[in-house]
Amino acid sequence: MKKIQIAVVDDDILQQRFMDTLLQTTAKELALNIQVHFFDSGEAFLFSLEDLPELVIAFLDIQMKGLNGLKAAQKVRESNQTVTLIFVTAFAEYALESYGVNALDYALKPITQEKMTQVFKRYLAQRPQEMNYLLVDYQGYPHKLNLQDIVYIEAAKHQTVLTLCNEETLTLNMNTKPEPILIFELVHRTTEPHQNELP
Structure with a gap:
């Protein structure tokens, strides 16, 4: 099965590890083959996009040092309309702005395992079916x-x-x-x- 390429963009290393645990558990539960890439800033994520042509999902924190998650998502949308964007943040007030970049979901920290599974099921339901x-x-x-x-x-x-x-x-x-x-x-x-x- 082709690996689902995922990016996690968060400047908190503990949050990165927490997200990795949630993602791996969800992948096992839904029988998915995933590969997760981690970035500690919006700038690092954007810089590496060309090296990840098969990236399909990006989880972005919003409040980060330097380029925040919303600005990074806007930059992504300038050249990529297909990657699925999901915001994971502690601040509810940015939810309305997230719709401007056609985000699939807006999850408040701490995200639960149930919420992560729900997000993936939404992604799987809307993605194009691959003919194998x-x-x-x-x-x-x-x-x-x-x-x-x-x-x-x-x-x-x-x-x-x-x-x-x-x-x-x-x-x-x-x-x-x-x-x-x-x-x-x-x-x-x-x-x-x-x-x-x-x-």
Whole structure:
């Protein structure tokens, strides 16, 4: 299962560790595969965004030294409309402003395990569903292939050849005009631990 990339932005190291405990417990409860990155300032978070292209959730404290969480969220929204933003703060008065950056939720500290689970269920309900299979017509019958089992796809003329990880090949007849050979290789990437992860 693809890891859900999460950022926690908070200048309090104890709060970071507390959030990590909540996130890991929630991931276990909901059978999720997560990777959490920690940042102690809005500036550090924004600086590292380019290194986290698959980031999908950011938990932000609001009152921090330097760039606060709201300002950081506004900067994120200037270039990224898809990452899910969630504010975790001790101050209720910023709730109205959080809607300006289309935040999924606004949680007051100390956030409970029940609240964290609720937030994740809301995220899972609204995120686009990933298609992890390929439906093909093979020998007159539909077959569902797991994408992780496909090593590469080669298309030439009226045929498409799928090579699977067990070295088996499937040849599909395509009712299309001849096309130049195209080879697509599926690279299974592993994500290295981020330098700002907690030990």
